[in-house]
Each structure stands twice: as C-alpha cells, then as structure tokens.
Amino acid sequence: MENFNESVLNLINLAEYQNDAIVSKTIYKGSAGTFTLFAFDKGQSLSEHTAPFDAIVQIIDGKAEVKIQGALYTFNKGDTIIMPANKPHAVFAVDRFKMLLTMFNKT
Numbered sequence: 695m696e697n698f699n700e701s702v703l704n705l706i707n708l709a710e711y712q713n714d715a716i717v718s719k720t721i722y723k724g725s726a727g728t729f730t731l732f733a734f735d736k737g738q739s740l741s742e743h744t745a746p747f748d749a750i751v752q753i754i755d756g757k758a759e760v761k762i763q764g765a766l767y768t769f770n771k772g773d774t775i776i777m778p779a780n781k782p783h784a785v786f787a788v789d790r791f792k793m794l795l796t797m798f799n800k801t
Contacts, residue, residue, distance in 0.1 A: 705754050709733040711790050716740070727798035734758070734787035742784040747797040749777045756791025760784070 709719040709731045716738050721729040727747065734756075742761070751760060753769040760767050760775060762783045767775060769791075777783050779800075785793075 705731055705794060706792065709792065711735055711792075714738070725799070727796065730795045730797075731792065732795060733792045734785070734790065736787050736790050739786040740784060742782050744780050744782055745777075745797065746779055747799055748779045749798075750796040751775050751777060751785075752794045752796070754792045754794055757788040758791045758793065759786045759788055761786075 703721065708721070709717045711717070711733045713735055714737075715735055717733040719731045721731060751769075752774045753771055755771055757771075758769045760769060760777075760783065762775070762777055763781050768788070769775070
C-alpha cells in the first residue's frame with residue numbers, strides 16, 4: 695500500500711482496466727477501515743460473500759449490478775449504496791466499471 699496522505703488523487707486514472715480481469719488498488723488501510731479502488735472488465739464478477747464491516751460502494755465509471763441479500767441493484771456512474779456488515783453480496787460488471795469500496799469499522 696502506498697502512502698497517499700495529503701495527496702490529490704484522480705480515482706478514474708488510479709487503476710486501469712485490464713482485459714478479463716479485476717484490478718484492485720488499496721488507497722488507504724488503517725484501524726478505522728480501508729479505501730480500495732477496483733476496475734472490473736466487462737463480465738467479471740465477485741461471487742457472493744460476506745464482510746465483517748459495513749461498506750460503501752461508489753461507482754465512478756461504467757455500469758454494474760450489485761446483489762445484496764438477494765435484492766439486485768443496477769448502478770451507473772455516480773451511484774452509491776451502503777452494504778451492511780455480514781450480509782451476503784455479489785458484484786457483476788455489466789460493462790467495464792470502476793468502484794471505490796470504503797469499508798469501515800464502527801467499533
């Protein structure tokens with residue numbers, strides 16, 4: 695992980711798309727949580743899983759589908775959702791898309 699303290703970041707250009715892949719870039723990791731940028735190629739997905747922390751997903755480019763506890767949501771650039779801790783969720787790239795995932799520890 696790089697130290698980005700007091701740096702201006704352009705999230706669109708921080709992680710580049712790669713064919714048939716998901717690229718992730720950890721921007722910050724600390725005791726309160728993490729900020730991770732993802733770039734998904736079209737058709738790529740994260741299978742259903744759970745996480746021990748609440749998370750905010752912000753779509754910064756493209757189009758994605760997110761399933762949370764069986765409910766399917768379609769997201770476009772600029773859309774955001776909060777995913778509760780310990781609830782099953784999955785992500786699918788309808789088109790290439792980039793998202794900022796913010797996981798935070800409430801304790």
